[in-house]
Amino acid sequence: MSAAAVSLGSSKPSLRLAGLGIGAAILLTLPLWSPSNYVTSVATLAIFFAVASTGLNVVYGYAGLLSFAQVGFWGLGAYVSALLVTDLGFSPWTAVICAGLVCVAAAIIGGLAALRVSRDAFVVVTLSFSLLLQLLARSWTSLTRGAMGIPGLAPPQVRFSGIVLLDGNSAGDFYWIALGSGALVIAATYWLLRSRIGRAFIAVNLDEHLARSQGISVFMHQLSAFALSALIGGLAGGLYVFKLGIVDPGIFDIYYTQMMLIIVIVGGAGHFWCVLLMSIVFTALPEFLRLAPELRMILFGIVLIITIQFMPQGLGGLIAERRSRMLRRTE
Template identity: 45%
Template sequence: MAAAGAVVLLAVLPLLGVSNYVAGVGVTVFVFIVAALSLNVVYGLLGLLSLAHTAFWGIGGYFTAVTVVDLGWSFWLALPAGGLFAGLVALVIGYPALRLNRHSFVVVTLVFSLLTFLVARDWMSVTRGPMGMPGLPPPVFFGVPIDGPTGFYYLALAFLVATLALFYAFFTSRIAATMRAISQNEPLVRSQGINPTPYKLLGFFISAVFTGMAGAILVFHVRIIDPLIFDFFYMQAFLIMVIVGGRGSFWGVLAAGAAMSLLPELLRVSGDLRMVVYGLILLAVVSVAPAGFAGWLRERRNRRLRLELRQ
């Protein structure tokens, strides 16, 4: 009920006369939450620190933009196609990378992210190079163009709600339970006759698909895509959300994604010091709850249960 109430509240928010700035911030928050939850599949459930998340974020955006602008595809076809293309790239990269140890896997994903930036910058005939592709056409929904912050607010909200429903079902499934077991003790899982590789590839694929679609929605909202979509800032933001929320936690990362996306905007009143304040708040949160928000709540609950048993 609380989740349904939150969705209704978010849906009526633009009707209350909020500014275009607030609606635009809402779009960013919604797509950042999706990207953070997607990273949580790989890093939270499987325990694999993938630095390729920014690459899939940009690949989905570029594929959608190029197919709409150059090939004349509908945005509604190009959007899922961009996500699937990012997922296929994840499978191609993930299959050899996942055969390495965890440390080598991190290095491979980092190098892949750097390569995608170079491709976007230098493949002039497709990506238009450093200047990017400005003036992306707005999506058209039943003959009505979605070309303002309010329209994209509802588009991003619908995408978020659909993603949350799918991810909630996934995080409570047996597949997710097996992924957690792989993260905790892979040799034991192998001893039970389970091959971890398909689960790792599935997690990598799911993560890339939804991240690519989130990136595509963002670039069509701002009406331009350029190589800066591969900026490491995005990877850093998504990773912070997962760590603060608690690796592997659905609700924890959801709450942290919303809070950590809004916090920089709320701190704009501090001017040039806002990022310093943001860093201090982040440091304080991690120091108090090293296992994340979900881990902190779990520890408090276990402590209360132990006290009740002693009594």
């Protein structure tokens, strides 16, 4: 390897640390220099999409299972959280945690049956799951209040020794609440994916038969990935509902499904950081361009076509391919 290559390799860690430091500083201070509450609210929405898309990336990008259930877990978490607060008097934080656990239970129960069929059938089962939840949200009026929804959801607070440190009623404070919660979930997910469990997910995705020959339980790891994605989606939806202040069947809208899918596909399934980057891009771009919902779908469709044509593995795949070429040239 040449001296230039060694120098380039040694500079990468410092560049990454500098980039992470600048990014963290921007995220932490955004409400302080944001020009308006609107910009802060868009940034908050980007955090929620980053978390929810990370859940989809776990099951699709790492375990290789295309799932349309992510929006179902997102909506289920929102309804569970809202119902626990309004009907049973739970605190918002307890309700969010319970929402995530309920989604895990639903994923395990459904996954035990859905994962015994082919991957193609699994896609249909997960799509049916989300559509069924939407139907229940509209029809089970005694529980969900139907199209009227469940309004009046007070945002959570962060207290210490009886002192309110962050009040969710403020756009800036809710941003910091979402940022702290999202960073915790994303960091834990990243650590898990870097562990033996994450490597087993990738092995199952690449070659199920080879994974079995190495003693890896394909079924259990696929079920674990599905449950983990449900936990992440449920936590994201359970907290997001307090940003809205109301939950109704619109929480299962196809828009959320399209957003999560395009973020993962364009970012590159299985590429952790690029998916997070695309969460910011695809949340902010339509908002700042002031596009109508119909035009957003057209924009997403054009971007998706371009990605499939020129970057079939997404942005992360393109970067990885170019990095491999550079390494081969320097050897």
